[in-house]
Amino acid sequence: MDVRLLGEVQLLAAGRELDTGTPRQQAVFAALAIDPGRPVPLATLVDRVWGDDPPAEARNVLYSHLSRIRGLLRQAAVLGDDTAGRLDRRHAGYVLDVDPDRVDLHRFGRLTDQGRDPARPAADRAAALAQALSLWRGAPLAALTGDWADGVRQAWHQRRLDAAVAWARTELRLGHPDAVIAAAPPLITEYPLAEPLEALLMEALHLAGRDAEAMDRYAAVRTRLAETLGADPGPQLRALHEALLRGEVRTPPPARTVTVPAQLPPDVYGFAGRTAQLRELDAVRTTGPARPVAIDGMAGIGKTALAVHWAHRAARHFPDGQLYVNLRGFGATGDPVAPAEALGGFLDALDVPPERIPAGVPARAGLFRSLLAGRRVLILLDNAWDADQVRPLLPGAPGCLAVVTSRNRLSGLVTTAGAHPLALALPPAGEARDLLGYRIGGRRVAAEPDAVDEIVARCARLPLALAIVATRAAVAPELRLAVLAGELREAQGGLAEFDDPDLESNVRAVFSWSYRQLSPAAAELFRRLAGHPGPDLGAPAAAALAGLPVTAVRPLLDELTRAHLLERAAGRYTLHDLLRAYATELAGTLDTEPERAAARRRVLGYYVHSAYAADLLLNPLRDEPAAEPPPLPPGTVAERPAGQPEALAWFGAEYHVMLAALRGAADDATVWRLAWALTRYLSYHGRWHDSIEALSAALAAAGRLGEPVKAAFAHRYLGCAHLRLRRLDEAGTHLAEALRLYRLAGDVAGQAHTHRHQAWLLEVRGRYREALAHAEQAVELFTAAGDPAGRGRGLNAIGWFHAMLGDYAEAVTVCRAALRLQAAAGDRFGQAETWDSLGYAGQRLGRHREAIDAYRTAVALYQEFDDRYNEADSTASLGDAYHAAGDTAAARAAWRSAADLFDLIGHPGAAAVRARADA
Structure with a gap:
């Protein structure tokens, strides 16, 4: 018997095609055949055949179709086909009892697994992959409609594409470019965005001596x-x-070296129970094409704990990495993570350079799914608001799996993406007791069973509440559980969002009980934490909120952590959404508005002043329209990083908090200061999308403040960010507006900087002579403004554009003059740029030793600033200079070093530089 699902649904027996009936009957047959030998529950069959809108008589209709399918299988047996299967009903569902290899879809999977087995000879792998591809008769389940059939088609199209790429790569390594040239174009017509397949076709054309055609393919x-x-x-x-x-x-x-992301949060301490749900997640992972899993349930019920614990158990099955994002769908700030932001983080984790990250959600989602093709990656999407927030983040590759958690039931995701719903209810009383026993010891639980039952009941079996009580019991082993139960009995009150008629008691009682165990100082700090912009904080920020020294606040943070009211990981502290809501309510009730406002001023002052100090270490010669911030509020101590490494580390830990603070700040002056202080760090580290967000907020704030110079600054750096992303029209618009505003304000230095950036834009467009004119104008304006450092950078730009135009001797003369100015002004970053320009011009003049020395100096200076992109770029040029001087060994070493640096930052230049080293 031969079951065909790749194309129209067909059943062949003894070489004859049998009539599989109406499309609905074919859908029932396919719904069984896709899981051969495994029980398919009746509810699953209904869902696969009718989706979310089954008719009232669906089950009766289904029984009728199942009866006809049994008759079809008997007909196959009568024809003498000894491989004919049976349709059996078992306790767990209906089973099509047939050898999976008789189903073309599963045969395809077996053959592709053979084709990827590195232990097999290359020729055998190519043959297995070719055989798998030959099974493809068209889109799977071609005549069937509905969300489930659409999901199967999408997954198996991706598997076919992955197999085609693996086959073409293997054939090229066997020296068979003609086979690839013949087979690839029709596949590319079907999959026009499949870059790996297009690259292999270009490679095949090149190996066949058809370079002109390969160039046409690229265009x-x-x-x-x-x-x-x-x-x-x-x-x-x-x-x-x-x-x-x-x-x-x-x-x-x-294959390009790719960083394997490992973003999962730490596994959950004391996880217990949820055995059935863990098995269900395992089953989803192991059966058929990967479907997303949508875990829903009330706040505090343990959705994230279940997802994170299972993800750690399953991580070994996803060797290409694990991605995680907290979508903040129910955060206290009311500011969920936008799909574009989440995709940007994923693409960054997958080594996509900032300039290759597209702007729109569809383009980012397309690139994300392309990168996951052929990989096995687990994606954990935590705390989602709705299906629309999640859909762009779902992988298309069959080897990947997305697990989503939400307080809302994501029915839309089940309908459109075939998600497997997993509704998380309150754990049974037995599991709740197990959780307590795991954390405080089975003997204590067994010794006071009545007290345990009361604790479980008064915690409403809610895992978050149980964990809080268990922590209190664990740190006080001498305390009888009956005493704890009595304290809970006396606690009063509840958050409105916890109120639920299905709960046996009000969960806020647990929070209030735990809160009452705190010392007064720790209780006050807990309330102050509600005013932090999130998502996490360090001890110095907590000290600013409390108005205390860091040495005094650390024991309070430890007290909150021991009470399970705060979580600590990697030196940072986080507050569960429900506990943040409780802290917010307490602060609104127990603290005055002036007290809350003072805490907000202190923490924002901490971030502004600390960022100013760190930024000064990154950029000692900053061109600033912003004066020093106002004095720190009383009781606040800013951080003063000791050097550039400490400044970079501080920004690395806090920039995401500053972005959150910037979004929520009501004071335009604070918005401006936060954005201004972030500008250099985000620029140096290539976080162009974050930079655009911050500078756009700064631009709006400057407009409300009525300060055109600040608006001009924001326009100028927005132009630079768009230029880095190769959005040239947007860059030109912002730079032109910056120049207009600087002229209106009479800011000569600002005009000079803008002309220098406009020269850069013209360079990217290949208009070197116009760029030279802007650089010359910049120097005139820097001179008029009395800015020697700016004049030095402008002169370097003039020298560079002379080099671009072929006038290398003039370039050297001008750049040496720039270097003298920069050295006098102490502009070491400017000197690095100028030494790189001198290396370029010197090499083309045949002064190889001078060029080598210039590039080596540039590299050393860039290393001081931890500027890995420019260090890599100058190191690659150093390799070119060694090569021109005839020192091949030194050239290869420099190129390999540059390629490693490019790989480190995920820059696409790595491949070309490594190719030079390996040529």
């Missing part, structure tokens, strides 16, 4: 990607294109 795919995704080709395609331009002979490219 076509670049246009196609720009029109469809608004993105440039990826690093593999670009590196191949550059190699073809240089006329280099290449072998098939090795």
Whole structure:
């Protein structure tokens, strides 16, 4: 018997095709055949056949179809087919008892697994993959409609594409480019955005001596990607294109080194119970094409704990990494994470350079799914608000799995994405007792069973509440559980959001009881934490909220952590959403508005002043429209990093908190200061999308403040950020507006900086002579403004553009003058840029030793600033200079070092530089 699901649903027996009946009967047959040998529950069959809107008589109709399918299988047996299967009813559901290899879809999977087995000879792998691809007769379940059929088609299209890429790569390594040239174009017509397949076709054309056709393919795919995704080709395609331009002979490219993300939060201490749900998650992972899982349940019921604990258990099955994001769907700030922001974080974790991250959600989602093709990655989407927030974050690759948690039931995700719903109810009383026993010891639980039962009841079996009580019991082993139960009995009150007719008591009683155990100082700090912008904080920020020294606040943080009212990980502290809500309510009840406002001023003052101090270490010669911030509020101590490494570390830990503070700040002056202080860090580290968000807020604040110079500054740096992302039109618009505002304000230095950035924009557009004119104007304006450091950078720009125009001797003369000015002004970063320009011009003048020395000096200076991109770029140029001087060994060493640096920051330049080293 041969069951065919790849294409229209068919059943063949003894070489004859049997009539599988109406499309609805075919859907029932396919719903069984996709899980051969495994029970399919009746409810699952209904869901696969009718989706969320089954008719009232669905089960009766289903029984009728099942009866006809049994007759069809008997007909196959009568024809003498000894492989004919049976349809059995078992306790867990209906089973199509047939060898999975008789189902083409599963045969395809077995063959592709053989084709990826590194232990097999390459020729055998290619043959297995070719055989798998030959099974494809068309889109799976071709005549069937509905969300489930659509989901199967999407998953198996991706598996086919992955198999085609693996086959083409293997054939090229076997030296068979003609086979790839013949088979790839039709596949690319079906999958026009499949960059890996396009790259392999270009490689095959090159190996066949057809470079002109390969170049045409590149031009076509670049246009196609720009029109469809608004993105440039990826690093593999670009590196191949550059190699073809240089006329280099290449072998098939090795796989790009990719960082394996491991973003899961720490596993849950004391996790107990939820055995059935863990098994259910395991079953979803192991059966059929991966479906997202949607875990829903009330606040505090343990959705995140279950998801994180299971993810750690299952991580070994996802060797290509685990991604995590807290979508903050129910955060106290009311500011959920936008899909674009979440996708940006995922793409960053997957080593996508900032300039390759597209702007829009569809383009980012497309790139995200393309990167996951052929990989096995687990994605944990925690605390989602609704299905719309989640859909763009779902992978398309069959080897990946998304697990979503939400307080809302995500029915839309079940309908449109075929998600497996997992509704989390309150744990049974037995599991609740197990949780207590795991944390405080089974003997104590067994010794006072009545007290345990009362604790479980008064905690409403809610895991968060049980964990709080268990912590109190664990740190006081001499305290009888009956005493704890009595204290809970006496506690009063409840948060409105905890009120639920299905709960046996009010959970706020547990919170208030735990809160009452705190010392007065720790209780006050707990209330103050409600005023922090989140999502986490360090001890110095907590000290600012409390108006205490850090040495005094650390014991209070430890007390809150021991009471399970605060979580600590990697030196940072986080507050559960429910506890934040409780702290907010307490603060509103027990503290005055002046007290709460003072705490907010202290913590914002802490961030502004600390950021100013850290920024000064990153950028001693900053061109600033912002004066020093006002004095720190009383009781606040800002951090003063000791040096540049400490400043970078501080920004790395706090920049996301500053972005949150910027979003929620009501005072425009504070918004401006926070954005201004972030500008250099975000720029140096290539966080261009975050930079655009911060600067856009700064621009709006400057407009409300009526300060055009601040608006001009925001426009100028917005232009730079858009330029880095190669959004040239947006960059030009912002830079033109910056120049207009600087002129109106009479800010000569601001005009000079803007002309220098406009020169950079013209350089990207290849208009070097116009760029030179802007650089010359910048120098005139810097001179008029009495800004020697700015004049030095402007002169370097003039020298660079002379080099771009081929006048290398003039470039050296001007750059040496720039270097003298920069050295006198102490502008070491400017000196690095100028030494790089001198290296470029010197090499082209044949002064190889001077060029080598210049590049080495530039590299050393960039290392001082931890500027890895420019360090890598100058190191690659150093390799070019060594090569021109005839020192091949030194050239290869420099190129490899540059490629490693590019890899470290996920920059696409790594492939081209490594190709030079390996040529």
